[in-house]
Amino acid sequence: MKFTKMHGIGNDYVYVNCFEEQVENPAEMAVKVSRYHYGVGSDGLIMICPSEVADFEMKMYNADGSESEMCGNGTRCVGKYVYDRGLTDKTTVSLMTGAGLKILQLKVVNGKVAAVKVDMGAPELRPELIPVDLPGEAIMGHHLTVGSQTYEIHCVSMGNPHCIVFVKDPDQVDVEQVGKMLENHPIFPNRANIEFVQVVNRNHLRMRVWERGSGETLACGTGACASLVAAVLTGKADRQVTMDLLGGSLDLDWSFEDGHVYQEGPATFVFDGEWLGE
CATH class of the missing domain: 3.10.310.10 (Diaminopimelate Epimerase; Chain A, domain 1)
Incomplete structure (x- = not known):
């Protein structure tokens, strides 16, 4: 399984391009790759997947294998990955997450994404x-x-x-x-x-x-x-x-x-x- 290690201000994940790779058991894989002394070392696993309703879909698993709805730092890294690796030439990208649709504004410098602004949606207080x-x-x-x-x-x-x-x-x-x-x-x-x-x-x-x-x-x-x-x-x-x-x-x-x-x-x-x- 090919992967990419990325981080958003130190919040690091293992990213897998699921346009090319298949992860059979992502919960189990998240535990394995996240271990710092025995795996890659990360806060979890994020899969970048095709979507029928957005440009891309993000699926994420914590270091203990539990599935999570959303990761703000992870969304920024997904934005950088899909642009820098040529999966899109858009600088406004829609991303489906377990917490709904997110819109990413990519800040490109010298052909690479340097920063990302993410619309995280409205907070829920109920x-x-x-x-x-x-x-x-x-x-x-x-x-x-x-x-x-x-x-x-x-x-x-x-x-x-x-x-x-x-x-x-x-x-x-x-x-x-x-x-x-x-x-x-x-x-x-x-x-x-x-x-x-x-x-x-x-x-x-x-x-x-x-x-x-x-x-x-x-x-x-x-x-x-x-x-x-x-x-x-x-x-x-x-x-x-x-x-x-x-x-x-x-x-x-x-x-x-x-x-x-x-x-x-x-x-x-x-x-x-x-x-x-x-």
Whole structure:
């Protein structure tokens, strides 16, 4: 199986061109290739597939083999792959995901995609559609006790479930311990991605993320978008911000005009390879 390793500000995946390759058991393959010491090493597997309703379709699996609806950083890398490898000459690309249709604006420099702006769609706040098993029209500022600590959580879906916790300094948080407990809390029937967010100022946020099925990663595009929504709704930030993550920065905009969240950032090629293992 031929593959390409790419990353979006450190959020790295193994990408397979399913116009040419066939992945028999993608959940099992995701686990194998994602292992850093025994496989390729990645946050998961993303397959670039034909689509009857869009230019391309993206299917993704986390490092633990669970299927995921959406990956913001992954969409940018798909945009770079399909343009740089000649699968399209468009600079506006439609991409079907498990979270619906996404539109990618490719920023081309010297014939290669350097950055991608993605329309991530409108955030979902209704608890039953995130999903989170709590009453109310939206979950903003709910106090949840986990272990001996109580956290103020804010829940948003960007096609996948997110739980945002605002903190003074993300570097002082035990992301693995707290993230794992919150991810698997019974109020999240499909588990959740957990974001720990610092408000630097109204146009500047910092974030660390514990991703459902992958653990702590260097970046999460959907998590960054969900965190912006929570910050705006709680009066902590304006609609346009720079989000700093461990792997780099994203420019985010929650548009007042159409209600959609837009994220823009780089997409980076790492290497091509061929998987010869079983």
